[in-house]
Amino acid sequence: MSHLFLFLWAASVGAQEPARVGQIEIQRIDVFDTAHPDENRPPYTWVNKLHILTRESVVRREILLEPGDTFDPYLVENSERNLRAYPFIKSAQIEPWDRPDGTVGLMVRVQDTWTTDISPSIGFAAGEQKFGMLLRERNFLGRGKTLETNYNDGFGTVSRGFSYRDPRVWGSRLSARLYHSNSSQGYDTEVSLALPVYSLLTPYSTGVQGRHGTTVDPIYKSGEEVARIREEYRGYEAFVGHPLTATSRRAVRSTYGYAFVENVFGSSVTGSSFALPDDRRLSMIKWTVDYEESDYFSDNLINKFELIEDINLGWQAQARLAYASRDLGALRNEVLPRLTVRKGQRLGPRQFLLEGGGVYFIYGDSQWRHVVASAYGSYYRKSFLIPKNTLVIHGEIANGLRLQRDSQLMLGGNAGLRGYRFNAFTGTRSLLFNAESRFYAIEDWLHIVSIAPILFWDAGYVWSEGEQRKARDLKHNVGLGLRLGFTRSATVPVVRMDLSYAPNKEGTVGGGWVFSAGIHHTFDFADNALRRVSRD
Incomplete structure (x- = not known):
C-alpha cells in the first residue's frame, strides 16, 4: 500500500505544489507481537519482558525526513532500508497518509529481534x-x-x-x-x-x-x-x-x-x-x-x-x-x-x-x-x-x-x-x-x-x-x-x-x-x- 501511495504521489508532483511532511508517528513492536493471540501468551510474553525495546529516538534518527520537509518518496524508501539494515530490527515499514491539514503524515512501524x-x-x-x-x-x-x-x-x-x-x-x-x-x-x-x-x-x-x-x-x-x-x-x-x-x-x-x-x-x-x-x-x-x-x-x-x-x-x-x-x-x-x-x-x-x-x-x-x-x-x-x-x-x-x-x-x-x-x-x-x-x-x-x-x-x-x-x-x-x-x-x-x-x-x-x-x-x-x- 505504501508503494502505491508513493507512486501516485510521484505521478502528480508536477501538477501541484509539493506536499510537506507533517506528523511522524513511531510504533515499536516487541520481539513477539502481542497483537497476535498466538504470541500474546507464555513463553512469548516472558521473552518480551526480558527484552529491552529499541528506544524511539533510535528509530526516529534514521528517518531522513523531518516535519516541515518537502515529502520525498525516495527518502522514505531509503529510511526503510536504513532501519532494516540494523540487525536488531526484524521488519520496518513507513506508511505515508494524507492529513486533514494537507501535509503528509508518516507512520513508522518497526519490530525488534532478540539481540x-x-x-x-x-x-x-x-x-x-x-x-x-x-x-x-x-x-x-x-x-x-x-x-x-x-x-x-x-x-x-x-x-x-x-x-x-x-x-x-x-x-x-x-x-x-x-x-x-x-x-x-x-x-x-x-x-x-x-x-x-x-x-x-x-x-x-x-x-x-x-x-x-x-x-x-x-x-x-x-x-x-x-x-x-x-x-x-x-x-x-x-x-x-x-x-x-x-x-x-x-x-x-x-x-x-x-x-x-x-x-x-x-x-x-x-x-x-x-x-x-x-x-x-x-x-x-x-x-x-x-x-x-x-x-x-x-x-x-x-x-x-x-x-x-x-x-x-x-x-x-x-x-x-x-x-x-x-x-x-x-x-x-x-x-x-x-x-x-x-x-x-x-x-x-x-x-x-x-x-x-x-x-x-x-x-x-x-x-x-x-x-x-x-x-x-x-x-x-x-x-x-x-x-x-x-x-x-x-x-x-x-x-x-x-x-x-x-x-x-x-x-x-x-x-x-x-x-x-x-x-x-x-x-x-x-x-x-x-x-x-x-x-x-x-x-x-x-x-x-x-x-x-x-x-x-x-x-x-x-x-x-x-x-x-x-x-x-x-x-x-x-x-x-x-x-x-x-x-x-x-x-x-x-x-x-x-x-x-x-x-x-x-x-x-x-x-x-x-x-x-x-x-x-x-x-x-x-x-x-x-x-x-x-x-x-
Missing part, C-alpha cells in the same frame, strides 16, 4: 571442527550499540576477543568501533571513527582508523599446510569525501585519503622450499571515485527466509588510484589502481541476476605484479519447482599473476566446495560453480524458526600459473542439507547443515562423504577464492 546471545558455537567441515562460546548484545539498553566477547578453539587456532560498535555516537551520524583479540597465533587490535555515507544525498563523509597486530599465516598445497609465516602488520588511514553530483536516484562521490600499511614477515616453521615474502611498507595518497544508482526492490525467500531483503539492481562502480612514495616513507614508489563494478537486472517477475567484477594490480620498478582480476554472478529464481522454492546459481572466476608470496587463491570445504578438505586446492587461477535449490517448507514454526531442506551441487578447481586448464580437473560434489532460519534472532539468522558426496577422491576426507555445519550460507556472493589475497 542477546549467550551460546556455544560449533562448526564441522571436511575433517575440521570448531567449538566456541559467544556472549553478545546487539542492542545494548535499546540504544543500538553492540557489545561482544567470545572464545573459539578450532580450525588451527585458539582465540579470545572483545568488540564494541556504536553506529551513532552520542546520537550523531558518527560511527565508532573498537576490536581486540588474542589468539595462539598473535593479536589483533582495531579502532575506527567515521562519518559514513548513509544516503545518496549525504553531504560529506570522513573517517580515521588504525589497526595493529601479529598473526601466523599458513600456506597450503593440496590441502596440506606446507609453511607458516609469522607476520606483524600495521595500518592507519584517514579520508574525507563529498558528492560531485547527487540526486535521490544516483550519485558520484569523490574521496581523498592517506593510508599507511606495513607488513613485516618472519619465519615460523617454514618449509625448506618456501621463500618468505618481501616486507611491505606502503605510505600512499588515495583518490577514489564512486558511482551508485538506487534501483532497489524488496523481497523475501532469497537468503534470509521470510525476512525482507533490499536488493539494489543499479550500477555500483568504484575506481581507486593510490600512489605510494618513498618521500612519504614507503619502501618503493608504486601505483596501486583498483576498479570494481556491480550491476543487477530483473529477468522476470520472480527472477533476477546480480553480476560484477574487479581488477587490481601494483606497478613499480618498471614491472607489473600482484595482478588480480575476478568476475562473478548470482542468479535467483523464486517459485522454481513449487511456490516456496528458490533456485540459486552462482559462478565466479578469478585470476592472479605474480602474486605476493603470502597470497593464494583457495577453494575447499571453507570456500565453496563442501565435499572437500579446508583449503584443498590452491594456486593462482580459480573457477567455481554452485547451485542450490531451497525448499522453504516450514514458516515461522512455534514463532521461532523456519525450516528449508535443500539440494546442492558444487564444482570448481584452482590451477597454478602456467598450468593448463582442463575440464576434467574440475572437482565437484552433490548433496542435501537443511537450513534453519531463526526468525526472531539478530545473531543467528541462518544455520546450515549439509551432507555432501564428492566422487573425486583427491582433496576429500572420509571416503568422499562430508558432513558440514555452521552459520551463514556456504558460498558468498563474490570472490570466495580470494579471501587470502590482499587488495589494499
Whole structure:
C-alpha cells in the first residue's frame, strides 16, 4: 500500500505544489507481537519482558525526513532500508497518509529481534571442527550499540576477543568501533571513527582508523599446510569525501585519503622450499571515485527466509588510484589502481541476476605484479519447482599473476566446495560453480524458526600459473542439507547443515562423504577464492 501511495504521489508532483511532511508517528513492536493471540501468551510474553525495546529516538534518527520537509518518496524508501539494515530490527515499514491539514503524515512501524546471545558455537567441515562460546548484545539498553566477547578453539587456532560498535555516537551520524583479540597465533587490535555515507544525498563523509597486530599465516598445497609465516602488520588511514553530483536516484562521490600499511614477515616453521615474502611498507595518497544508482526492490525467500531483503539492481562502480612514495616513507614508489563494478537486472517477475567484477594490480620498478582480476554472478529464481522454492546459481572466476608470496587463491570445504578438505586446492587461477535449490517448507514454526531442506551441487578447481586448464580437473560434489532460519534472532539468522558426496577422491576426507555445519550460507556472493589475497 505504501508503494502505491508513493507512486501516485510521484505521478502528480508536477501538477501541484509539493506536499510537506507533517506528523511522524513511531510504533515499536516487541520481539513477539502481542497483537497476535498466538504470541500474546507464555513463553512469548516472558521473552518480551526480558527484552529491552529499541528506544524511539533510535528509530526516529534514521528517518531522513523531518516535519516541515518537502515529502520525498525516495527518502522514505531509503529510511526503510536504513532501519532494516540494523540487525536488531526484524521488519520496518513507513506508511505515508494524507492529513486533514494537507501535509503528509508518516507512520513508522518497526519490530525488534532478540539481540542477546549467550551460546556455544560449533562448526564441522571436511575433517575440521570448531567449538566456541559467544556472549553478545546487539542492542545494548535499546540504544543500538553492540557489545561482544567470545572464545573459539578450532580450525588451527585458539582465540579470545572483545568488540564494541556504536553506529551513532552520542546520537550523531558518527560511527565508532573498537576490536581486540588474542589468539595462539598473535593479536589483533582495531579502532575506527567515521562519518559514513548513509544516503545518496549525504553531504560529506570522513573517517580515521588504525589497526595493529601479529598473526601466523599458513600456506597450503593440496590441502596440506606446507609453511607458516609469522607476520606483524600495521595500518592507519584517514579520508574525507563529498558528492560531485547527487540526486535521490544516483550519485558520484569523490574521496581523498592517506593510508599507511606495513607488513613485516618472519619465519615460523617454514618449509625448506618456501621463500618468505618481501616486507611491505606502503605510505600512499588515495583518490577514489564512486558511482551508485538506487534501483532497489524488496523481497523475501532469497537468503534470509521470510525476512525482507533490499536488493539494489543499479550500477555500483568504484575506481581507486593510490600512489605510494618513498618521500612519504614507503619502501618503493608504486601505483596501486583498483576498479570494481556491480550491476543487477530483473529477468522476470520472480527472477533476477546480480553480476560484477574487479581488477587490481601494483606497478613499480618498471614491472607489473600482484595482478588480480575476478568476475562473478548470482542468479535467483523464486517459485522454481513449487511456490516456496528458490533456485540459486552462482559462478565466479578469478585470476592472479605474480602474486605476493603470502597470497593464494583457495577453494575447499571453507570456500565453496563442501565435499572437500579446508583449503584443498590452491594456486593462482580459480573457477567455481554452485547451485542450490531451497525448499522453504516450514514458516515461522512455534514463532521461532523456519525450516528449508535443500539440494546442492558444487564444482570448481584452482590451477597454478602456467598450468593448463582442463575440464576434467574440475572437482565437484552433490548433496542435501537443511537450513534453519531463526526468525526472531539478530545473531543467528541462518544455520546450515549439509551432507555432501564428492566422487573425486583427491582433496576429500572420509571416503568422499562430508558432513558440514555452521552459520551463514556456504558460498558468498563474490570472490570466495580470494579471501587470502590482499587488495589494499
